Amino acid sequence: MAAPIPFDTERYSQIGGIFAKLGARVKASRTFLLATVVFVVGWELVVYLFEIPSYLLPSPSNIAVEFYQNFTIIWRSTLVTAYETFAGFFFALALGIPFSLGVAFYRPLRNTIYPATVALQLVPKIALAPLMITWFGFGLTSKILIVFLLCFFPILLNGILGFSSLGTELTYFLTSTGARSKTGFLKVRMPAALPQLFVGIKWAAINATVGATTGEWVGGDAGLGYLIKFTSGDLRINFAFAAIVTLSLLGLFLFYLVVLVERQLIPWHVSQRSTSGMV
Amino acid sequence: MCDSITLYGVKKVYDSRNGPVHAIGPADLSIRKGEFVSFLGPSGCGKSTLVLMVAGLLPPTEGEIRIDGVVVNEPRTDVGIVFQTPVLVDWRSVLGNVLLQVELRGLDPAQYRAHAVELLESVGLGEFLKQRPYELSGGMQQRTAFCRALLHDPPIVLMDEPLGALDAMTRTRLRDDLEKLWLGSPKSVLFVTHDISEAVQLSDRVVVITPRPGRVEREITVDLPHPRDFDVRQSPEFLGYVKDISDIFMQYGVI
Numbered sequence: 001m002a003a004p005i006p007f008d009t010e011r012y013s014q015i016g017g018i019f020a021k022l023g024a025r026v027k028a029s030r031t032f033l034l035a036t037v038v039f040v041v042g043w044e045l046v047v048y049l050f051e052i053p054s055y056l057l058p059s060p061s062n063i064a065v066e067f068y069q070n071f072t073i074i075w076r077s078t079l080v081t082a083y084e085t086f087a088g089f090f091f092a093l094a095l096g097i098p099f100s101l102g103v104a105f106y107r108p109l110r111n112t113i114y115p116a117t118v119a120l121q122l123v124p125k126i127a128l129a130p131l132m133i134t135w136f137g138f139g140l141t142s143k144i145l146i147v148f149l150l151c152f153f154p155i156l157l158n159g160i161l162g163f164s165s166l167g168t169e170l171t172y173f174l175t176s177t178g179a180r181s182k183t184g185f186l187k188v189r190m191p192a193a194l195p196q197l198f199v200g201i202k203w204a205a206i207n208a209t210v211g212a213t214t215g216e217w218v219g220g221d222a223g224l225g226y227l228i229k230f231t232s233g234d235l236r237i238n239f240a241f242a243a244i245v246t247l248s249l250l251g252l253f254l255f256y257l258v259v260l261v262e263r264q265l266i267p268w269h270v271s272q273r274s275t276s277g278m279v
Numbered sequence: 280m281c282d283s284i285t286l287y288g289v290k291k292v293y294d295s296r297n298g299p300v301h302a303i304g305p306a307d308l309s310i311r312k313g314e315f316v317s318f319l320g321p322s323g324c325g326k327s328t329l330v331l332m333v334a335g336l337l338p339p340t341e342g343e344i345r346i347d348g349v350v351v352n353e354p355r356t357d358v359g360i361v362f363q364t365p366v367l368v369d370w371r372s373v374l375g376n377v378l379l380q381v382e383l384r385g386l387d388p389a390q391y392r393a394h395a396v397e398l399l400e401s402v403g404l405g406e407f408l409k410q411r412p413y414e415l416s417g418g419m420q421q422r423t424a425f426c427r428a429l430l431h432d433p434p435i436v437l438m439d440e441p442l443g444a445l446d447a448m449t450r451t452r453l454r455d456d457l458e459k460l461w462l463g464s465p466k467s468v469l470f471v472t473h474d475i476s477e478a479v480q481l482s483d484r485v486v487v488i489t490p491r492p493g494r495v496e497r498e499i500t501v502d503l504p505h506p507r508d509f510d511v512r513q514s515p516e517f518l519g520y521v522k523d524i525s526d527i528f529m530q531y532g533v534i
């Protein structure tokens with residue numbers, strides 16, 4: 001009865017689908033681009049019309065000029081901050097995911113290390129920053145650790161939730177197949193946990209630059225956070241703004257990197273099915 | 280024919296926050312090899328509980344269950360289970376979901392592919408092999424779940440209200456599908472439902488269960504030819520069975 005769909009037809013419709021998706025993506029990003037342009041032009045106009053002095057709020061064009069003039073130092077600072085951000089973030093990923101697995105599936109861990117981590121989480125990270133500097137010095141290590149602290153918890157919490165939320169009936173099905181735990185994990189538990197895990201990873205990605213900047217701010221001699229503190233202290237607000245914008249871009253870069261990976265890994269999830277969904 | 284599933288004084292009492300809940304039993308019963316037995320009872324009488332106990336997914340509080348003479352005291356892997364909802368995974372296609380049954384067992388999916396396609400075609404899903412579950416209707420999803428439960432050719436199939444979540448029209452169609460699947464390869468089937476005519480259409484025997492705590496009220500052997508198509512379902516014999524069973528539930532005030 002059921003005639004198999006000819007291979008090339010399916011292929012063709014797939015290509016059509018890709019174009020349709022690309023079109024929607026371009027459309028969506030066009031709206032975003034337009035909004036950005038309106039925002040920047042509006043900002044420029046407000047500064048110009050109300051004659052706001054640049055030590056209060058520099059105009060985008062001033063910031064751009066400043067960025068261009070100080071490109072070398074901004075770029076070098078960016079590399080430092082990016083290194084701290086990425087190192088701390090991936091460190092948190094590498095520890096957070098196995099850890100959440102452990103807590104989800106191994107009761108002794110759930111009863112010991114988990115409450116301890118929660119307690120640690122209740123301490124504001126900013127309060128820990130000076131301690132980290134005292135313990136690990138002004139260099140990169142202390143910053144990476146602060147980033148780690150800020151990224152670890154969201155990954156852990158959402159990982160635990162993801163790994164321990166497999167539906168009752170799906171669990172019954174899994175059990176009734178007698179699957180080895182590794183097979184069951186790879187084919188069912190892990191993919192089922194990914195959407196929730198990604199909530200945590202995105203949250204961590206947002207926290208990461210905050211952590212690096214905080215560390216540099218509290219005690220450091222390099223990086224964008226240090227640059228912002230230093231230049232704004234000197235009332236070089238244009239320069240500070242150029243560094244702030246760069247910092248935002250760095251944060252956005254990491255965030256969208258995660259979003260990109262998410263799209264590849266869980267295209268089947270409700271949140272990913274249409275381009276009109278949330279990021 | 281010999282017995283496939285036997286229940287000896289099986290009883291389940293749940294410990295809940297509000298004290299113990301006597302869900303079902305004690306129940307004595309046996310299901311022969313290749314027999315299609317329906318459990319018919321009102322909501323909350325312990326039907327799902329019974330299915331889980333037979334599958335070895337839940338221990339009985341008292342009594343024991345034997346499959347082919349062996350006491351069930353751990354999850355059975357030689358059963359196929361269909362739940363009230365399809366329980367498919369969104370990251371796999373229809374075919375992939377069916378093949379998950381054997382992949383989880385560590386078997387080579389390539390060897391089961393042809394059989395999986397054949398099963399899916401027999402329930403009219405031949406053109407939807409590559410679709411994802413969320414691209415299917417509820418009825419199509421449930422048919423996929425049937426195929427997944429049958430792929431490893433289990434001697435025992437447990438179905439817990441598999442048609443419960445579907446609309447009346449789809450139910451009727453799927454009933455015929457189920458009957459066809461079963462006639463194609465007779466297995467011992469324990470089928471849970473609270474739809475009387477569904478039970479009569481599909482079963483060799485209907486086990487009527489009382490309201491909670493569920494007990495076996497009566498066993499009715501349905502002696503009608505298969506397939507029980509539209510004409511058979513209009514016959515006085517068929518309607519007689521339906522009426523007899525309805526009368527029992529009337530007495531209990533359930534309907």
Ligand SMILES: Nc1ncnc2c1ncn2[C@@H]1O[C@H](COP(=O)(O)OP(=O)(O)OP(=O)(O)O)[C@@H](O)[C@H]1O
Pocket residue numbers: 293294295300301302320321322323324325326327328329473491
């Ligand atoms: N995990 C549990 N803990 C405590 N009580 C439970 C549990 N599961 C079921 N029960 C109770 O046991 C009784 C039987 O439940 P069960 O799910 O087996 O009923 P059922 O016959 O399948 O009902 P339905 O037709 O609505 O699916 C119910 O009264 C329910 O409240």
Ligand SMILES: [Mg+2]
Pocket residue numbers: 326327328439440
């Ligand atoms: Mg039930």
